[in-house]
Amino acid sequence: MQEIKQSAYLFMALLGLMLMACSGDKDQPKPQPPQPNEPDQPASAYYHGVDLSYVNQVEDNGGVYRDEKGTVIDPYIFLQQKGANLARIRLWHTPENTRGNHYSGLSDVEKSIRRAKFSGMEVLLDFHYSDTWADPGHQDLPKAWEAITNIEVLCDSIYTYTYSTLLHLYEKGLLPELVQIGNETNCGMLRTNLPEGFPNLDVCKGHWSNFGKAVNAGIQAVRDIDGLAGRPTKIILHVADPKNLDHWTRDIMAKGSVSDFDIMGVSYYHIWHSTISFDALPDLLKSLRQTHQKDFMVLETAYPFTSANNDSYNNIYFDQEPVKDFDYTVEGQKQFMTALNQNMQEAGVLGVIYWEPAWISSTMNDGWGTGSSWENVAFFDFQGRATSVLDYLSHPY
Numbered sequence: 001m002q003e004i005k006q007s008a009y010l011f012m013a014l015l016g017l018m019l020m021a022c023s024g025d026k027d028q029p030k031p032q033p034p035q036p037n038e039p040d041q042p043a044s045a046y047y048h049g050v051d052l053s054y055v056n057q058v059e060d061n062g063g064v065y066r067d068e069k070g071t072v073i074d075p076y077i078f079l080q081q082k083g084a085n086l087a088r089i090r091l092w093h094t095p096e097n098t099r100g101n102h103y104s105g106l107s108d109v110e111k112s113i114r115r116a117k118f119s120g121m122e123v124l125l126d127f128h129y130s131d132t133w134a135d136p137g138h139q140d141l142p143k144a145w146e147a148i149t150n151i152e153v154l155c156d157s158i159y160t161y162t163y164s165t166l167l168h169l170y171e172k173g174l175l176p177e178l179v180q181i182g183n184e185t186n187c188g189m190l191r192t193n194l195p196e197g198f199p200n201l202d203v204c205k206g207h208w209s210n211f212g213k214a215v216n217a218g219i220q221a222v223r224d225i226d227g228l229a230g231r232p233t234k235i236i237l238h239v240a241d242p243k244n245l246d247h248w249t250r251d252i253m254a255k256g257s258v259s260d261f262d263i264m265g266v267s268y269y270h271i272w273h274s275t276i277s278f279d280a281l282p283d284l285l286k287s288l289r290q291t292h293q294k295d296f297m298v299l300e301t302a303y304p305f306t307s308a309n310n311d312s313y314n315n316i317y318f319d320q321e322p323v324k325d326f327d328y329t330v331e332g333q334k335q336f337m338t339a340l341n342q343n344m345q346e347a348g349v350l351g352v353i354y355w356e357p358a359w360i361s362s363t364m365n366d367g368w369g370t371g372s373s374w375e376n377v378a379f380f381d382f383q384g385r386a387t388s389v390l391d392y393l394s395h396p397y
Helices: 008-019 055-060 075-082 106-119 151-171 208-229 242-254 281-292 330-346 388-394
Strands: 047-051 086-091 122-127 178-181 234-240 263-267 295-300 351-355
Touching (some): 047 295, 055 106, 075 388, 086 351, 234 242, 234 295, 281 295, 281 330, 330 388
Parallel strands (some): 047 086, 047 351, 086 122, 122 178, 178 234, 295 351
């Protein structure tokens, strides 16, 4: 993504807002752009979410989605009609710097959000604060920020980037209903492959203060956009593995001084996250809601419908042990998702998002292989036809 160019008026207004990103001063005047023609949508009582970040790239590389009868469909509209009410979309700063293409940059994300809103789904925008994947082991800073050596300057950069991105979407009538500040930030963000002198945000090494300032800068940008839009955005923080939820949620508030967020999110994949069992997960989340007085949400999960492979790209799920009572079949996948959502609703969790249910095989190359390492975990079979797993979305919970 190229840095967003604002008019001289907007630039001067942003300068004023930048100065308060780390200080917390909320009394500065804010620009008042024209109101977009965006209809008000009520917040969903429970989110049946789908992460559809790869759809544009799959389709551009020959992937075709079909309904159960074989008719070609738009996956956004189709999944919404089946019962999905939230689309999660990831955002990379300048993916051209690392991926060699624009996918998951602002132009691609704008297209995805437009499709989601047209279908009738709400949108969760996932800021990775990186030019590529951000996860527990990789939190590379964007190339545009490599020269930063001061935490205040970093806060200004995070604030301005977050604010400018959301302002751009707001003016297009595409403002997301939910915003995620960082992706799977178990040890913090902007902390790997760093140049000398870059501020340390690694919370696994005790740098909660710097990390908290950075997160608060992103949060402040969202809240300032809320002031323009006249409606609140749900702000989400995110770690992987339920075992990290209790101490991380406590520490981000107590040690990082971050409190102005609405939802604590978690990734749950049974092949990696085995400390908390499937059966123990609902009691844990119910307890954490009471302990921390925050809402919780499963931001990523998945389950295979087969251990077979459909292309030359080795699958991530293959012969690992399944969760007890849930076979690696379409029926087992449906039963897993139904049970998980039933458990989460009973625990008072806000929702469950399935990660990349539409990453079917195509000629797409993601940098590691051509095709899909996830096609046996999708909601579409090896012919691109929707399967009965989607019945979990309309189950009478």
